[in-house]
Amino acid sequence: MYENTYPSKRYKNTLDFLQKHISKKETILDLGVSNPFSDLMKQNGYVVCNTGGEDLDLEFSRVSNGTEEVVTAFEIFEHMVAPYNVLKAIKAKKIVVSVPLNLWFAPAYRNKSDLWDRHYHEFEAWQFDWLLEKAGWHIKDSHQFTNPVKKLGIRPLLRLFTPRYYLVYAERN
Template identity: 65%
Template sequence: MYEKTFPNKRFKHTLEFLKKHISKSETILDLGVQNPFSEIMNAEGFTVNNTTGEDLDEDRSAIENSKSDVITAFEIFEHLLSPYEVLKSIKAKKLVISIPMRLWFASAYRSKTDKWDRHYHEFEDWQLDWLLEKTGWVIKDRNKWTNPVKKFGIRPILRRFTNRYYIVYAERV
């Protein structure tokens, strides 16, 4: 169903990781508006609600008032100015988070047309690990994968061998 093309390769890895750690009987609050991957989670039998597009740096009420068992955050934290505050506000006991990793050969992503579509943080794995530790989370599992592109050049070649995505399953201490 999910081939090795973008974003399907990412979706395939993310779904496999989610199924490994989260039961379909657990409720999920997925940070960010409904999107193709939250639709995949619902289609796979997970019970998923999404936040509504509010600026989570300013308004964390959806997180703070959530009764969900699990929080998921797939490619959201790089857009936040203060992921520390968001992580501290989570009451759920389980967290699955994925991020695009910082690439030494490419600058941080920034849309030229959408003022919200930009990466304030592009973490290295140890930085996300430390952030989770400082906010009371214990990492139970992690995985990384590449994101090759069908272009020619030095950077596309480097993308074949350099991990781009990092996913973590963590539990509240």
């Protein structure tokens, strides 16, 4: 079901959470360009469209004018300077999102050779909940999970029991 090159635990947790809350009859706008997880959603019977790679800090007309019933955003908001703006602009009534949690024992991810591949935010769960609520969303369910790595050391040991990812299902009226 999940190819070896994909983060299978993260994908399994995310797909299970999505299936728990979103019907395959509902259309989905996935923030970000087409990717292996949006392909996996399609393989599992979801109707998914992706945004076109626009800078969602500046351009969010696609989410405010979209006709999809659900917006998904998996590991997108940590790359944005101001995720509040796009969260506030979403027209859909349901969202399923995930973000990496801030780990006290590891600095935020930063790729020095790629301006886009870095994290401006790594959240604590309460911070992300507050961001969603401030943008008008009502959290209905959430789930945290670990992401162990196959390495030796203190940090890999801590990753065995410290949650790394946070999934949220929220709705608005």
